[in-house]
Amino acid sequence: MSPDTTGVLPREGVEVGGVRAALLRTRAGRGEHVYTVVRWGGAGLFAVVVVALLISIAGSSGQALTHAGVGFLWSGTWNPAAGEYGAGILVVGTLLTTAVAMVIVVPIGLGTAAFLSELAPRWLAGPLSTLVGLLAAVPSIVVGLWGLIVLTPIFANQVEPFLASVPALGWLFRGEAYGPSILLASVVLAVMTLPTMVALSRTALAAVPVADREAALALGATRWQAVRRAVIPAARSGIQAAVTLAVGRAMGESIAVAMVIGNRPAIPSSLTAPGATLGSAIVNQFAEATPGIGTSSVIALGAVLLLLTVAVNAGGQALLRSGGGHRGGTAGALR
Amino acid sequence: MSGDHVARAEPLTVVAEERAEGEPETATRPGAPAPIADGGRKRGVAAANTAASALTHGHQSSATPPAVTLEGVRVTFGDHVAVRNVTLAIPARQVTALIGPSGCGKTTLLRAINRLHDHTGGRVEGSIKLGDIDVYGADTRPELIRRRIGMVFQRPNPFPAMSVFENVVSGLRFNGVHGRALLRDAAESALRHAALWDTVKDRLHQPALRLSGGQQQRLCIARALAVEPDVLLMDEPCSALDPIATAKIEDLITRLAADVTIVLVTHNMFQAARVSDQAAVFLLGEDRVGELVESGPTDELFNEPRNARTRDYVAGRVG
Amino acid sequence: MSVVSAVSRRELVRAAAQRSLTRRRVTGRIAQALCAVAALAAVAPLVALLYYTISRGAQVLSWSFLVNAPTPPGIPGGGISTAITGTAEIVGLALVIAIPTALLAALFLFERSGRLAAVLRFSADVLTGVPSIIIGIFAYALLVLPLHAFSDLAAAFALAVLMLPIMIRADEEAMRTIALDLWEAGIALGARRGRVARSVVLRGALPDLVTGNLLAIARAVGETAPLLFTLATPLAAMTLLIYTDGTQAFPIAQETAWGTALVLLAFVLLLSVAAKIAAWRISRRAR
Numbered sequence: 001m002s003p004d005t006t007g008v009l010p011r012e013g014v015e016v017g018g019v020r021a022a023l024l025r026t027r028a029g030r031g032e033h034v035y036t037v038v039r040w041g042g043a044g045l046f047a048v049v050v051v052a053l054l055i056s057i058a059g060s061s062g063q064a065l066t067h068a069g070v071g072f073l074w075s076g077t078w079n080p081a082a083g084e085y086g087a088g089i090l091v092v093g094t095l096l097t098t099a100v101a102m103v104i105v106v107p108i109g110l111g112t113a114a115f116l117s118e119l120a121p122r123w124l125a126g127p128l129s130t131l132v133g134l135l136a137a138v139p140s141i142v143v144g145l146w147g148l149i150v151l152t153p154i155f156a157n158q159v160e161p162f163l164a165s166v167p168a169l170g171w172l173f174r175g176e177a178y179g180p181s182i183l184l185a186s187v188v189l190a191v192m193t194l195p196t197m198v199a200l201s202r203t204a205l206a207a208v209p210v211a212d213r214e215a216a217l218a219l220g221a222t223r224w225q226a227v228r229r230a231v232i233p234a235a236r237s238g239i240q241a242a243v244t245l246a247v248g249r250a251m252g253e254s255i256a257v258a259m260v261i262g263n264r265p266a267i268p269s270s271l272t273a274p275g276a277t278l279g280s281a282i283v284n285q286f287a288e289a290t291p292g293i294g295t296s297s298v299i300a301l302g303a304v305l306l307l308l309t310v311a312v313n314a315g316g317q318a319l320l321r322s323g324g325g326h327r328g329g330t331a332g333a334l335r
Numbered sequence: 336m337s338g339d340h341v342a343r344a345e346p347l348t349v350v351a352e353e354r355a356e357g358e359p360e361t362a363t364r365p366g367a368p369a370p371i372a373d374g375g376r377k378r379g380v381a382a383a384n385t386a387a388s389a390l391t392h393g394h395q396s397s398a399t400p401p402a403v404t405l406e407g408v409r410v411t412f413g414d415h416v417a418v419r420n421v422t423l424a425i426p427a428r429q430v431t432a433l434i435g436p437s438g439c440g441k442t443t444l445l446r447a448i449n450r451l452h453d454h455t456g457g458r459v460e461g462s463i464k465l466g467d468i469d470v471y472g473a474d475t476r477p478e479l480i481r482r483r484i485g486m487v488f489q490r491p492n493p494f495p496a497m498s499v500f501e502n503v504v505s506g507l508r509f510n511g512v513h514g515r516a517l518l519r520d521a522a523e524s525a526l527r528h529a530a531l532w533d534t535v536k537d538r539l540h541q542p543a544l545r546l547s548g549g550q551q552q553r554l555c556i557a558r559a560l561a562v563e564p565d566v567l568l569m570d571e572p573c574s575a576l577d578p579i580a581t582a583k584i585e586d587l588i589t590r591l592a593a594d595v596t597i598v599l600v601t602h603n604m605f606q607a608a609r610v611s612d613q614a615a616v617f618l619l620g621e622d623r624v625g626e627l628v629e630s631g632p633t634d635e636l637f638n639e640p641r642n643a644r645t646r647d648y649v650a651g652r653v654g
Numbered sequence: 655m656s657v658v659s660a661v662s663r664r665e666l667v668r669a670a671a672q673r674s675l676t677r678r679r680v681t682g683r684i685a686q687a688l689c690a691v692a693a694l695a696a697v698a699p700l701v702a703l704l705y706y707t708i709s710r711g712a713q714v715l716s717w718s719f720l721v722n723a724p725t726p727p728g729i730p731g732g733g734i735s736t737a738i739t740g741t742a743e744i745v746g747l748a749l750v751i752a753i754p755t756a757l758l759a760a761l762f763l764f765e766r767s768g769r770l771a772a773v774l775r776f777s778a779d780v781l782t783g784v785p786s787i788i789i790g791i792f793a794y795a796l797l798v799l800p801l802h803a804f805s806d807l808a809a810a811f812a813l814a815v816l817m818l819p820i821m822i823r824a825d826e827e828a829m830r831t832i833a834l835d836l837w838e839a840g841i842a843l844g845a846r847r848g849r850v851a852r853s854v855v856l857r858g859a860l861p862d863l864v865t866g867n868l869l870a871i872a873r874a875v876g877e878t879a880p881l882l883f884t885l886a887t888p889l890a891a892m893t894l895l896i897y898t899d900g901t902q903a904f905p906i907a908q909e910t911a912w913g914t915a916l917v918l919l920a921f922v923l924l925l926s927v928a929a930k931i932a933a934w935r936i937s938r939r940a941r
Contacts, residue, residue, distance in 0.1 A: 053792045
């Protein structure tokens, strides 16, 4: 282990008299060694955990994958009772619910962020943004419970029939509407990812220098024109990062979705039909899975979900970093 | 809207008269070793005014009313007064410099002129008039008045998501001007006025941020000019630029003044001396509030200042 | 080649500006109103959640509900005490694992700036986005399957893995913002690195550390999926209890679910608010 890894001390060759030598001698003390070992231990433990996670999931999926081959990924049938294990239909379900959730979340989230950051009077912006942030703290199980018990009847009896009657888009919502549905799951996902979208979009908007807005105003623009033409475009990459990370979160949410989606792994006939996602299938199938191939398949689903979310999240983090010096770190922790 | 009614008749003959009466134009070379205020560009019209006296002077071309008139202007942020008691007439189509050490309220005052304080929380008292129009009048629309009073900022701030062309015409688009041919025309004219056309004419659709610092600032000037303002406020436009870019912009300023009244904030006395016709000195009062100490034609101010504090500042003894 | 001469262009711009003003202002007002509606829509779910959880949970909530152990179905007088204490134990155990590990890893990242540190940092960031269900599966594969038994330890391990990356990044940020100068001063004075870390860096960054960790804890307390794979009975944790009871059709089970949800929500919100207050206090002191 090299004596000086912090870069604080000058490098070799620079004369600083006996001070450097004295410091190096001090470093060799026993307390120092213990500390260094312990520090490496902490980082090492973390690294071990990460690697172990990858290996164990891959390993346990092995059985399912050897049984079904690589076709597991896109095979369209998931019917454990019949011995058919394929993740394809579930991936479709995941993507579908995420997409619908984003259709709801992106405009509302961006509009909220614009309101809080640029358009609201100062006395209102603070408390309101605290409230929106508080939504992030609500555990997903509580949202799921609320969705299951409160929203399901409302959606089945009022919302879905109403939507089916809307002129241009009604066809999306026709069909059986007895409660649990893709639409409901998407709404629940939207509720859960909204705080992430708002917080990150706000950060992106706040990062735009005030001078950009003032330049627009100085040309005779109205306030809204300045926001729409000068501020929002300048925040584009930050907003893209926000959307990407929200997508990542939506894909991974399983408990709340499992409670309201109806657990039917088939191509839905409309948005009001029940469906299934990777997360919901894992939750719903785990308890009943036959040991061996059943369990292994459930774990393999987890592997697919992991790949999907890691890819999206890595992309989102990269976008965050590239958008001007913002370090990705704690943003991931903002549920 | 009554805010935009002033008939801004542009008799080109007046300008010609002015030139005939005054001394011939001398374009300054930056860095000329002349005594401080000699290199300033003089015109026949010299509106001499001090804080005390009314707008009286000898030349008959003073028939041109001042572009902007400030009376008793005071800007406050909460309890803190930033600048007070400013009475000043900004003569039309000349360069007026607001000079003084930093922190004396020059920039704050400048931003009061185009109502940017509507958005910063500063309270503006007193009267500011663009010609006859009260800038803060009840039926004056801020958007319309801001089109007529343009601004160039300290750091070049082109809109990052737009190309060069889009930046230049952005102001026109904000104000409801459309039509490709018209916009292209206006863009070329504005870029020529800003001495940038030749540099960018082949890269109009490249991102604006690809230009160098000095070019970006000239782009911002072009952008401000494109909406045909009457007055151009410039807040230390060269402070973020290297000396060569600075020289180009100073040269530009003296030429632009033929069409547009320019109010220039600068803490660089020499720049003020090079470029301006009138100057107003701002210093900190004893209670640390910025105030206007003296104003007048630049060479008078520098060579024979009336106020002792001005004399100290100009001689470099203060600030 | 000018389409329009200079003087008339000036007039054109003036006229266009004036003519378009009303339209521009009206558009702006409408847009502002829409954004306000969006903000309202963003707050509405929280209000609805609070309303339903409080109104339905309060019906069941009582002292005995909190303090009594659960009773077999059909026998009245049961409570959720085992779930509450269970959650506390599991989270507590998880903290014992996670806090020191995160601190040390953060110190490691704080000091080093090499390639290794960058990789570690990036993987921590990516790991914060891994769905909690995956972490549950991981704990299952690692600790439950081989031992053929569910356990509190497996659950605690899962929660620790969940919190670890969040805490590592939060800790490192805390150290960087507060303590970099202090650290260099300490080193320059010749003190040993371990000593400097302990007495100077940790103390200086303590408030920020507390805040960041509080948020991680609030998150862990509310997680269900990891527990699904590692716990033997839903009575061992609040979140699991809510899930099991909530998905049953019996009204009594659902009532219990609401009551538990209220307790859980109260606890999590308290933690989050405490974290926010701590953060606010710190930023005030820093000013």
